[in-house]
Amino acid sequence: MNRRSFIATSATGALALAVPALGHGTESNPVFAQRGYYLCFMRMPTFGLTVWKEILDDASADGANTIILWIAGAFRSKQFPITWQWAAEHQNVQKDFTRNLITHAHRRGIKVLLGFTPFGYDGVNQYPIEHPELKAVGADGKPVTEFGIGCWGWNLCPAKAESQRFMREYVREMAFEFYPEADGLFIESSDYAICHCDQCGPKFFDHEFAFVRDISSEVWVRKPDATVVVYPHYFSGAKLRFSFTEATASKQSFDPRWTLFFTPHSAALEPALIAKARGAWWWNEAPSRFDVAGIRNGVQKARDAKCSGYLPSLECYSYVMTNTEWNEPWLVGRRQIPFGFGWLKEGENPYRELPVRAIRLVFRELTSNPDLPDAELRVRIGHELFGRNWQPSDVDDLFFLFQVFNTDRDWSVPGALTTPGLVRSRAERGRLDAKKRTQLRDQLSHAQAIAERTRESRRGGLKQLHRIAQWLVDQWTPENAAVLKG
Numbered sequence: 001m002n003r004r005s006f007i008a009t010s011a012t013g014a015l016a017l018a019v020p021a022l023g024h025g026t027e028s029n030p031v032f033a034q035r036g037y038y039l040c041f042m043r044m045p046t047f048g049l050t051v052w053k054e055i056l057d058d059a060s061a062d063g064a065n066t067i068i069l070w071i072a073g074a075f076r077s078k079q080f081p082i083t084w085q086w087a088a089e090h091q092n093v094q095k096d097f098t099r100n101l102i103t104h105a106h107r108r109g110i111k112v113l114l115g116f117t118p119f120g121y122d123g124v125n126q127y128p129i130e131h132p133e134l135k136a137v138g139a140d141g142k143p144v145t146e147f148g149i150g151c152w153g154w155n156l157c158p159a160k161a162e163s164q165r166f167m168r169e170y171v172r173e174m175a176f177e178f179y180p181e182a183d184g185l186f187i188e189s190s191d192y193a194i195c196h197c198d199q200c201g202p203k204f205f206d207h208e209f210a211f212v213r214d215i216s217s218e219v220w221v222r223k224p225d226a227t228v229v230v231y232p233h234y235f236s237g238a239k240l241r242f243s244f245t246e247a248t249a250s251k252q253s254f255d256p257r258w259t260l261f262f263t264p265h266s267a268a269l270e271p272a273l274i275a276k277a278r279g280a281w282w283w284n285e286a287p288s289r290f291d292v293a294g295i296r297n298g299v300q301k302a303r304d305a306k307c308s309g310y311l312p313s314l315e316c317y318s319y320v321m322t323n324t325e326w327n328e329p330w331l332v333g334r335r336q337i338p339f340g341f342g343w344l345k346e347g348e349n350p351y352r353e354l355p356v357r358a359i360r361l362v363f364r365e366l367t368s369n370p371d372l373p374d375a376e377l378r379v380r381i382g383h384e385l386f387g388r389n390w391q392p393s394d395v396d397d398l399f400f401l402f403q404v405f406n407t408d409r410d411w412s413v414p415g416a417l418t419t420p421g422l423v424r425s426r427a428e429r430g431r432l433d434a435k436k437r438t439q440l441r442d443q444l445s446h447a448q449a450i451a452e453r454t455r456e457s458r459r460g461g462l463k464q465l466h467r468i469a470q471w472l473v474d475q476w477t478p479e480n481a482a483v484l485k486g
């Protein structure tokens with residue numbers, strides 16, 4: 001479908017689109033051949049098919065044509081039911097709607113890649129509950145300890161035959177039996193640990209690669225045009241810069257059918273490899289952190305490195321935390337609030353709320369034209385979200401909200417001002433110094449000022465600004481606000 005006409009037909013809700021959305025990139029000559037989002041489907045158990053269809057409709061309106069749907073651990077594997085017990089409440093485990101979702105994506109011109117990590121992370125890291133002998137070995141020579149984000153478990157030693165068998169059969173089941181209509185695989189090499197056993201250590205990535213190569217071949221036999229995205233460190237031979245490994249990357253031969261994936265924290269750009277690959281994608285976390293400058297940095301970096309795609313994170317979470325993550329014990333036992341948007345009901349779609357809507361607009365404009373001047377970007381944001389009579393202060397207020405939602409944030413930690421209980425627990429643990437109190441007091445009074453100023457707003461972006469600012473103010477009862485004093 002023509003992108004412009006789709007945007008026009010998908011402009012629903014209170015915020016009507018006021019400006020034609022196309023920038024300098026065009027469908028015939030786009031800046032990036034692949035554009036889209038990295039979404040942690042498995043960590044969003046509360047969203048059903050209706051919300052997911054909306055998310056993809058919106059992504060299409062943003063100019064996306066590719067979605068990384070990280071799904072391991074969140075489908076009802078028959079062969080390995082242990083992989084989804086942690087996610088028994090997940091809507092896809094309950095109703096298995098992803099096939100339907102992929103069909104919907106295709107109608108919107110979006111390709112869907114099934115995401116997972118070989119020998120680790122969600123789903124896969126549950127297998128050692130039944131097979132503890134497969135746990136990877138840590139640098140201290142002992143079996144690794146439990147780790148996770150949402151799904152806590154143990155990464156596997158890839159040198160063990162049973163680990164290899166499990167990975168192959170699990171991914172075969174996912175890709176060939178459950179979701180054969182998907183457009184390929186996203187094979188995300190772990191960014192936190194390797195195995196230090198006698199057979200792994202420096203050779204860890206060779207063992208991981210044996211699986212990656214075989215499953216890629218199997219996918220291509222069934223679907224020669226499938227996209228298979230892999231990490232560069234099987235091929236580069238470069239010294240890895242992770243903190244977690246003394247291992248070097250391996251030096252396997254590169255099949256040009258692979259698409260490469262590069263990230264700021266775990267896979268540096270490699271021009272020689274990029275030149276050989278079918279595609280090369282750059283990722284960063286900027287959209288999920290409401291970081292406009294980071295999105296600009298991301299698209300420019302991707303373009304300058306001759307990447308064919310920019311697929312950053314726009315993930316949010318809605319699982320119930322089982323273990324302390326990011327040193328925040330207060331969050332254990334509580335459900336994650338997607339993006340910290342506590343005014344929404346459980347299971348409601350957060351991707352149409354003003355801050356994410358604005359970030360999606362930024363993604364759309366900057367992937368279309370990475371050099372769009374900031375002033376012009378603000379004009380487009382103002383016009384589209386606040387209407388023709390928009391004021392520069394409206395956009396300032398929006399950017400202030402970006403800061404609020406990203407203050408002291410981490411993957412599963414919401415912005416401080418959204419969650420007074422978390423701030424109080426930090427204070428009780430001696431982790432709220434005077435400077436931080438001042439910052440949060442300033443944010444709260446700024447939110448109060450926005451709430452006042454927009455009180456009479458009945459429509460569009462200003463009404464949403466009011467709703468959000470007022471919600472923030474309402475969280476800070478006198479009892480809660482006391483913690484910010486002194």
Ligand SMILES: [Zn+2]
Pocket residue numbers: 136137157158159160195196197198199200201
């Ligand atoms: Zn090992």
